[in-house]
Amino acid sequence: MSASQIGEELVALCKQGKNMDAIEKFYSPNIVSIEACAMPGMEQTQTGIDAIKGKNTWWVENHEVHDGEVSGPFPHGNRFAVLFKFEVTPKHTGKRMTIEEIGLYTVEEDKIVKEEFFYAAQ
Amino acid sequence: MSASQIGEELVALCKQGKNMDAIEKFYSPNIVSIEACAMPGMEQTQTGIDAIKGKNTWWVENHEVHDGEVSGPFPHGNRFAVLFKFEVTPKHTGKRMTIEEIGLYTVEEDKIVKEEFFYAAQ
Numbered sequence: 001m002s003a004s005q006i007g008e009e010l011v012a013l014c015k016q017g018k019n020m021d022a023i024e025k026f027y028s029p030n031i032v033s034i035e036a037c038a039m040p041g042m043e044q045t046q047t048g049i050d051a052i053k054g055k056n057t058w059w060v061e062n063h064e065v066h067d068g069e070v071s072g073p074f075p076h077g078n079r080f081a082v083l084f085k086f087e088v089t090p091k092h093t094g095k096r097m098t099i100e101e102i103g104l105y106t107v108e109e110d111k112i113v114k115e116e117f118f119y120a121a122q
Numbered sequence: 123m124s125a126s127q128i129g130e131e132l133v134a135l136c137k138q139g140k141n142m143d144a145i146e147k148f149y150s151p152n153i154v155s156i157e158a159c160a161m162p163g164m165e166q167t168q169t170g171i172d173a174i175k176g177k178n179t180w181w182v183e184n185h186e187v188h189d190g191e192v193s194g195p196f197p198h199g200n201r202f203a204v205l206f207k208f209e210v211t212p213k214h215t216g217k218r219m220t221i222e223e224i225g226l227y228t229v230e231e232d233k234i235v236k237e238e239f240f241y242a243a244q
């Protein structure tokens with residue numbers, strides 16, 4: 001599968017809120033995930049599919065999502081970008097906010113081997 | 123200057139339509155510019171500030187821009203991403219279209235040394 005095809009499927013799954021299914025289906029066991037900055041109590045870079053599943057579970061459990069929008073993919077060679085917009089309330093602040101971020105995904109041998117997130121610090 | 127600061131200024135200039143000023147101010151003489159796919163009659167990868175100025179001039183001269191929106195920057199380490207949306211009519215087709223693309227910029231020593239564009243082929 002091309003990066004573009006994987007991007008199409010990943011975006012379709014994320015639009016349905018099935019992010020964990022996308023991870024199961026397309027992520028390499030050795031996935032490297034790099035945030036723009038470290039999230040509370042986590043390293044900025046995490047490696048391995050179990051760590052990434054853990055990060056996603058933490059995020060879902062700690063944010064109330066009011067609205068979400070997923071756009072893309074925007075392909076370029078063996079990479080593609082995805083635009084995410086969320087209206088969320090982090091449970092530890094209780095303050096509703098808009099998150100807009102870009103995910104950049106690198107594909108090797110039909111698997112996503114790296115995800116990098118771009119956003120402005122709040 | 124950090125990538126984030128350069129990103130802020132680049133976005134501000136692009137919002138004013140001053141893309142060429144942003145190139146003059148922030149691009150390295152050895153800038154490498156990589157499109158998602160080659161534009162008509164051009165290589166996918168172009169190198170050097172004169173080539174990039176030429177590409178921008180060609181684009182402006184060959185597209186009627188009806189509306190544009192520039193969002194960002196979305197920083198990540200020494201890189202930042204910018205989201206562009208344009209309503210344009212390419213002069214060679216005469217067909218109005220929406221272009222949505224992400225620019226990914228890499229900064230070294232206060233200069234943008236690489237720009238990569240992500241978009242779906244039309």
